[in-house]
Amino acid sequence: MKISKQTRRDARQLFRACLVADALDENRARQAVAAVVRQKPRGYVALLSHFQRLVRLEVARRTARVESAAPLPPEMQARMQSDLTRKYGPGLNFTFSANAALIGGVRIQVGGDVYNGSVQGRLAALRESF
Amino acid sequence: MSTLLQEIEAQIAGLKTGVTRQNVGTVREIGDGVAKIEGLSDAMLNEMLDFGNGVVGLALNLEETEVGAIILGDYTGIKEGQEVRTTGKLLQVPVGKPLLGRVVNALGQPLDGKGPINTQKFYPVEKIAPGIIKRKPVSQPVQTGIMAVDAMIPIGRGQRELIIGDRSTGKTTIGVDTIISQARLNRAAEQAKDASYRPLYCIYVAVGQKQSNVARVIAVLEEAGAMPYTIIVSASASDSATNQYLAPFAGCAMGEWFMDNAMDALIIYDDLSKHAVAYRQVSLVLKRPSGREAYPGDVFYLHSRLLERSARVSEEYGNGSLTGLPIIETQAGDVSAYIPTNVISITDGQIYLETDLFYQGIRPAISVGLSVSRVGSAAQIKAMKQVAGRVKLDLAQFRELAAFAQFGSDLDAKTQAQLERGKRIVEVFKQPQYNPMPVEVQVAALWTVQNGLMDDVAVDKIKDFQGRLTDYLTSRKTALMDKIRGEKALSDARAAELKAAVAEFKQTYK
Numbered sequence: 001m002k003i004s005k006q007t008r009r010d011a012r013q014l015f016r017a018c019l020v021a022d023a024l025d026e027n028r029a030r031q032a033v034a035a036v037v038r039q040k041p042r043g044y045v046a047l048l049s050h051f052q053r054l055v056r057l058e059v060a061r062r063t064a065r066v067e068s069a070a071p072l073p074p075e076m077q078a079r080m081q082s083d084l085t086r087k088y089g090p091g092l093n094f095t096f097s098a099n100a101a102l103i104g105g106v107r108i109q110v111g112g113d114v115y116n117g118s119v120q121g122r123l124a125a126l127r128e129s130f
Numbered sequence: 131m132s133t134l135l136q137e138i139e140a141q142i143a144g145l146k147t148g149v150t151r152q153n154v155g156t157v158r159e160i161g162d163g164v165a166k167i168e169g170l171s172d173a174m175l176n177e178m179l180d181f182g183n184g185v186v187g188l189a190l191n192l193e194e195t196e197v198g199a200i201i202l203g204d205y206t207g208i209k210e211g212q213e214v215r216t217t218g219k220l221l222q223v224p225v226g227k228p229l230l231g232r233v234v235n236a237l238g239q240p241l242d243g244k245g246p247i248n249t250q251k252f253y254p255v256e257k258i259a260p261g262i263i264k265r266k267p268v269s270q271p272v273q274t275g276i277m278a279v280d281a282m283i284p285i286g287r288g289q290r291e292l293i294i295g296d297r298s299t300g301k302t303t304i305g306v307d308t309i310i311s312q313a314r315l316n317r318a319a320e321q322a323k324d325a326s327y328r329p330l331y332c333i334y335v336a337v338g339q340k341q342s343n344v345a346r347v348i349a350v351l352e353e354a355g356a357m358p359y360t361i362i363v364s365a366s367a368s369d370s371a372t373n374q375y376l377a378p379f380a381g382c383a384m385g386e387w388f389m390d391n392a393m394d395a396l397i398i399y400d401d402l403s404k405h406a407v408a409y410r411q412v413s414l415v416l417k418r419p420s421g422r423e424a425y426p427g428d429v430f431y432l433h434s435r436l437l438e439r440s441a442r443v444s445e446e447y448g449n450g451s452l453t454g455l456p457i458i459e460t461q462a463g464d465v466s467a468y469i470p471t472n473v474i475s476i477t478d479g480q481i482y483l484e485t486d487l488f489y490q491g492i493r494p495a496i497s498v499g500l501s502v503s504r505v506g507s508a509a510q511i512k513a514m515k516q517v518a519g520r521v522k523l524d525l526a527q528f529r530e531l532a533a534f535a536q537f538g539s540d541l542d543a544k545t546q547a548q549l550e551r552g553k554r555i556v557e558v559f560k561q562p563q564y565n566p567m568p569v570e571v572q573v574a575a576l577w578t579v580q581n582g583l584m585d586d587v588a589v590d591k592i593k594d595f596q597g598r599l600t601d602y603l604t605s606r607k608t609a610l611m612d613k614i615r616g617e618k619a620l621s622d623a624r625a626a627e628l629k630a631a632v633a634e635f636k637q638t639y640k
Contacts, residue, residue: 012194060169061171109154111171112153113151113152114151115149115152116149116152117149126142
């Protein structure tokens with residue numbers, strides 16, 4: 001879908017209006033989408049699709065995905081949560097999952113930052129170093 | 131075998147360090163050699179991005195939600211959703227003397243099948259040009275071996291001299307002749323073990339050229355024995371626009387290494403018109419706003435930052451230099467087009483080649499009126515200044531008189547003499563391609579014509595006379611030629627010797 005510059009600008013403005021203390025307020029976002037759907041301004045589908053993209057990127061930025069070869073015990077999960085919150089600030093969404101392909105260790109992704117302490121990651125690094 | 135085991139152990143030991151943070155993103159869109167990547171919040175401008183499987187990209191657009199990157203190499207294997215990592219490194223190319231004699235691409239990878247290039251040194255392709263404090267005025271000559279250039283439009287080490295003209299007017303030939311001349315001078319100094327001579331290494335950057343043209347240039351340089359002093363950077367017409375855009379910067383980085391290490395280098399950008407076109411393509415697919423003739427707004431900065439890197443640095447910083455010879459192809463002689471005016475304003479002068487002169491048989495087809503060198507005369511040797519000081523004026527007067535003389539037949543003796551002299555000067559400046567002349571031969575020929583010793587030779591015999599005189603002087607009067615070359619000036623005693631030598635030759639000439 002072709003999204004005009006003006007629509008992008010409007011979507012960005014709408015998105016900024018949904019931020020509270022630099023974090024996305026879910027209720028505001030829902031209200032904003034409902035209001036747009038109700039009022040149907042010109043190019044509202046493009047506006048909403050760009051708004052959706054901005055929200056998706058923001059959610060990804062504020063999501064910490066922790067993958068481990070075996071499920072992590074609750075106390076370790078809690079420690080990781082507190083460590084990551086200290087580093088990236090409050091408001092992170094945590095997802096913990098087990099991924100046997102990692103062979104061993106943990107891989108953490110917060111937005112674009114990846115901390116790969118898995119055996120799979122080290123093997124990949126070794127392969128590249130050769 | 132034991133060292134192999136140790137090497138592997140060392141590699142494994144190196145990996146046992148703590149977990150490091152990596153910045154990753156995902157490909158959102160890919161096409162025309164340009165990828166849009168989401169994420170990569172830490173990407174720097176001009177940073178190399180790792181797409182995996184050895185494919186590398188260059189971050190050129192840093193936007194609010196995504197990064198626009200150009201792919202260096204084959205982009206057909208890249209898919210949407212693929213992971214991309216930052217590398218923390220700016221794009222860099224190998225530099226150093228092992229590159230001499232090699233043909234490389236825009237990334238410094240060999241194209242000549244002569245094996246890997248053994249160098250551990252790398253320079254970033256984008257580098258800030260030397261500042262005012264580091265610089266020094268141009269004072270040493272670049273002997274191009276082309277008499278018309280060395281006499282009337284002299285080039286100094288560290289100068290930027292534009293070669294401009296229509297298609298097939300001999301622009302590349304001037305560059306190639308200059309490279310051959312440097313190779314001859316370098317070799318002669320090596321053989322004579324002349325420590326005072328500073329060798330000039332050459333870099334020829336082919337941008338958007340036909341592969342056959344590049345192959346021909348390489349063949350000419352190999353035949354002339356110039357390749358050991360030359361690096362060829364090739365981004366031919368079949369290479370991606372990205373590589374064509376990067377090639378001049380890569381070549382410049384290679385030249386800068388020589389300059390930074392107290393050596394002299396000369397770089398020929400053949401040509402910057404095609405470079406601007408390649409940059410326009412890259413900018414358009416990156417969706418940057420376009421300006422005049424659809425070129426992006428920073429096309430001037432593109433060339434100015436490239437050509438500013440040519441410099442002569444002072445003794446404190448090694449006394450090295452990088453001379454730039456950019457080439458621009460004009461359309462139907464229009465020097466007032468966008469890119470030609472940009473590059474003319476950046477450079478320290480231009481050699482303008484004219485189609486009309488070329489087809490009149492005046493080759494090199496240098497238009498004396500439109501060609502200028504703003505700083506090179508300071509670098510001219512004294513002998514050349516003595517003989518060539520008035521040539522430009524004489525030629526300009528000749529052209530004016532020749533145009534005037536077409537309308538009438540009755541001319542006074544002085545005008546007639548000026549016309550005859552002018553015709554002979556034009557003949558003397560004619561020179562076959564790939565045949566650069568040593569400076570002392572140029573001085574002798576110019577002195578002969580300026581002092582009227584060729585006035586009694588018919589105009590159509592001038593080239594024959596000059597050729598034989600050159601043979602005579604270089605074979606029978608080597609001592610005199612060596613003295614002129616060594617003293618770099620034409621004293622009264624040398625002028626008398628030269629006069630006697632020419633008179634002696636004329637007795638035998640039929």
